[in-house]
Amino acid sequence: MLSYTETCEIPGITVAGANTDFIKFTPPADAEFLHYGYCKSIDIIPMTPDGKPTPALLTKASLESASIPQVIINAGSKISPKLPYFQTGITHGKNIAIEPAFEQSNVVQAIDYGRILGRTLASSTDCLIIGESVPGGTTTALAVLKSLGVDAHVSSSMPENPQSLKNEVVAKALARSDSKEPYDVIANAGDPMIPFVAGMLSTASKITNVILAGGTQMAAVLAIGKSLGYDQNKVALGTTSYVIDDKNANLLDIIKSISDIPVLSIDPKLNDSKFDGLRAYSKGFVKEGAGAGGSMISSILKTGISSKKLLELVDKEYTRITTSQ
Amino acid sequence: MLSYTETCEIPGITVAGANTDFIKFTPPADAEFLHYGYCKSIDIIPMTPDGKPTPALLTKASLESASIPQVIINAGSKISPKLPYFQTGITHGKNIAIEPAFEQSNVVQAIDYGRILGRTLASSTDCLIIGESVPGGTTTALAVLKSLGVDAHVSSSMPENPQSLKNEVVAKALARSDSKEPYDVIANAGDPMIPFVAGMLSTASKITNVILAGGTQMAAVLAIGKSLGYDQNKVALGTTSYVIDDKNANLLDIIKSISDIPVLSIDPKLNDSKFDGLRAYSKGFVKEGAGAGGSMISSILKTGISSKKLLELVDKEYTRITTSQ
Numbered sequence: 001m002l003s004y005t006e007t008c009e010i011p012g013i014t015v016a017g018a019n020t021d022f023i024k025f026t027p028p029a030d031a032e033f034l035h036y037g038y039c040k041s042i043d044i045i046p047m048t049p050d051g052k053p054t055p056a057l058l059t060k061a062s063l064e065s066a067s068i069p070q071v072i073i074n075a076g077s078k079i080s081p082k083l084p085y086f087q088t089g090i091t092h093g094k095n096i097a098i099e100p101a102f103e104q105s106n107v108v109q110a111i112d113y114g115r116i117l118g119r120t121l122a123s124s125t126d127c128l129i130i131g132e133s134v135p136g137g138t139t140t141a142l143a144v145l146k147s148l149g150v151d152a153h154v155s156s157s158m159p160e161n162p163q164s165l166k167n168e169v170v171a172k173a174l175a176r177s178d179s180k181e182p183y184d185v186i187a188n189a190g191d192p193m194i195p196f197v198a199g200m201l202s203t204a205s206k207i208t209n210v211i212l213a214g215g216t217q218m219a220a221v222l223a224i225g226k227s228l229g230y231d232q233n234k235v236a237l238g239t240t241s242y243v244i245d246d247k248n249a250n251l252l253d254i255i256k257s258i259s260d261i262p263v264l265s266i267d268p269k270l271n272d273s274k275f276d277g278l279r280a281y282s283k284g285f286v287k288e289g290a291g292a293g294g295s296m297i298s299s300i301l302k303t304g305i306s307s308k309k310l311l312e313l314v315d316k317e318y319t320r321i322t323t324s325q
Numbered sequence: 326m327l328s329y330t331e332t333c334e335i336p337g338i339t340v341a342g343a344n345t346d347f348i349k350f351t352p353p354a355d356a357e358f359l360h361y362g363y364c365k366s367i368d369i370i371p372m373t374p375d376g377k378p379t380p381a382l383l384t385k386a387s388l389e390s391a392s393i394p395q396v397i398i399n400a401g402s403k404i405s406p407k408l409p410y411f412q413t414g415i416t417h418g419k420n421i422a423i424e425p426a427f428e429q430s431n432v433v434q435a436i437d438y439g440r441i442l443g444r445t446l447a448s449s450t451d452c453l454i455i456g457e458s459v460p461g462g463t464t465t466a467l468a469v470l471k472s473l474g475v476d477a478h479v480s481s482s483m484p485e486n487p488q489s490l491k492n493e494v495v496a497k498a499l500a501r502s503d504s505k506e507p508y509d510v511i512a513n514a515g516d517p518m519i520p521f522v523a524g525m526l527s528t529a530s531k532i533t534n535v536i537l538a539g540g541t542q543m544a545a546v547l548a549i550g551k552s553l554g555y556d557q558n559k560v561a562l563g564t565t566s567y568v569i570d571d572k573n574a575n576l577l578d579i580i581k582s583i584s585d586i587p588v589l590s591i592d593p594k595l596n597d598s599k600f601d602g603l604r605a606y607s608k609g610f611v612k613e614g615a616g617a618g619g620s621m622i623s624s625i626l627k628t629g630i631s632s633k634k635l636l637e638l639v640d641k642e643y644t645r646i647t648t649s650q
Contacts (some may be wrong), residue, residue: 123394
């Protein structure tokens with residue numbers, strides 16, 4: 001699920017993408033990397049200048065290890081990926097520090113189309129894993145959760161989580177509206193991913209098992225999804241231990257306050273990686289994204305692969321991308 | 326699979342769409358009808374002025390009777406459907422009576438993207454049914470088959486098959502090139518559906534069973550697919566008896582000259598329908614399209630439903646659309 005919020009253009013809010021011009025290419029580049037093993041929209045694989053790769057690397061190694069098929073959904077990405085993808089016609093979100101995210105009609109379409117696609121995709125699998133690539137998405141998730149009255153502190157792709165900057169942005173968004181009505185909340189303070197995946201969740205969970213693969217952003221999906229209705233016996237959240245163990249955040253409390261669903265957590269053991277860029281994950285960088293945690297969990301559930309073996313595959317993938325460029 | 330060739334704008338070549346301005350809405354309208362039970366891009370359901378409905382009506386009743394999920398692929402439709410669909414970025418084909426259908430680069434992308442999507446969709450089903458909605462598509466199919474040296478006479482959506490008009494168009498296309506090289510043939514005389522579905526066939530048949538749901542147009546796919554390679558033990562063509570029994574066409578001979586795959590045929594028994602508009606199918610109108618024959622066959626194979634019961638569902642659907650408008 002690719003999406004975009006102009007909120008990510010606020011300097012210092014995300015590590016995804018080296019600079020403002022580049023950030024918008026991160027979602028399509030993640031999708032292309034998952035599909036092809038290289039990117040087409042940009043010349044490189046999303047990575048910080050000092051070698052911390054996109055979490056899509058973990059996703060790719062995991063899905064391939066278990067032969068799990070994947071489709072790409074474009075729900076508001078500024079740039080379309082160069083591969084066959086589900087088109088939804090939904091526009092990207094505005095910077096919530098300055099103005100409402102979008103029109104109510106966009107929210108309605110995102111939920112409606114999410115419902116349709118959730119039904120379609122759920123019909124051909126016994127477990128639907130939903131991940132996202134939305135730069136700046138933890139800030140809109142925080143704004144949505146707070147708008148709904150949830151006491152939330154969220155994780156970040158950076159070890160020095162820019163909490164005060166995020167809270168400042170969220171405060172500006174909340175100052176525009178005090179409605180707790182889900183459609184109002186999303187239109188004012190959300191991003192397109194949240195209503196779209198909430199729509200998917202509502203229909204897919206009536207048909208099959210669903211893993212919301214992510215941290216805070218999927219908590220916001222769950223909060224909105226609650227008002228749309230879903231079968232909570234069929235839903236789990238799956239993420240990395242880096243998010244769960246984040247002392248600056250309170251994901252488990254957030255989830256518990258919304259719904260009684262299981263939270264699955266995996267330790268990717270990246271501190272044992274051969275590479276600095278991957279070991280950085282265990283030091284608080286990146287942590288999660290592109291459905292990485294949920295994909296690793298699904299690979300282990302499907303194939304019984306050990307986390308040590310999975311790390312070997314991740315290291316091998318890192319070697320491939322850093323030597324083939 | 327939605328696509329478009331400007332060849333359909335030649336007066337008298339197709340019954341799909343009441344007039345030139347309207348024809349381009351037929352593919353998205355078919356897709357919307359399958360999804361929603363009504364159309365969004367136009368106010369009505371595709372139907373001739375005297376009540377002969379789109380074959381998508383048979384497709385819808387069949388897929389629903391067996392709970393077969395479906396996705397829409399836009400490979401060159403002039404108008405995008407108003408629902409979530411696979412976007413491929415492929416442009417529509419030109420009128421082959423006047424100029425080549427498209428650039429070679431478009432052919433390469435259609436085959437490449439078809440290969441990707443074939444792999445993706447095949448991974449989550451034990452049988453992939455591929456249908457199409459391409460107005461004027463039997464003429465481009467005829468041109469492709471003849472360019473490849475196949476002795477072909479094709480069916481039509483009209484009882485007075487405009488054979489001489491079609492042959493005239495095909496002769497103009499063939500006069501531009503005598504290459505039998507598949508990429509050249511498609512670029513000169515094809516439409517985007519043919520290379521795209523041929524690409525899908527090549528990868529999907531290595532993973533799962535594939536039913537090419539259609540008549541002459543799927544024969545052209547098979548002919549192109551042969552040069553890309555596919556597993557012929559996993560492929561069947563499925564169509565209506567109206568196409569097989571068409572004395573002006575020679576589908577079985579065409580298929581036999583290309584590949585030793587089974588041809589499945591169903592008699593939709595529309596001569597027993599309560600409605601003139603549907604009985605017209607058994608008198609040579611429409612005959613097939615939007616994967617109707619293959620969908621009916623798949624419903625029967627999956628659920629064991631009788632063709633009488635299936636006809637009841639088709640009649641019920643016809644009643645619904647003619648009374649709700």
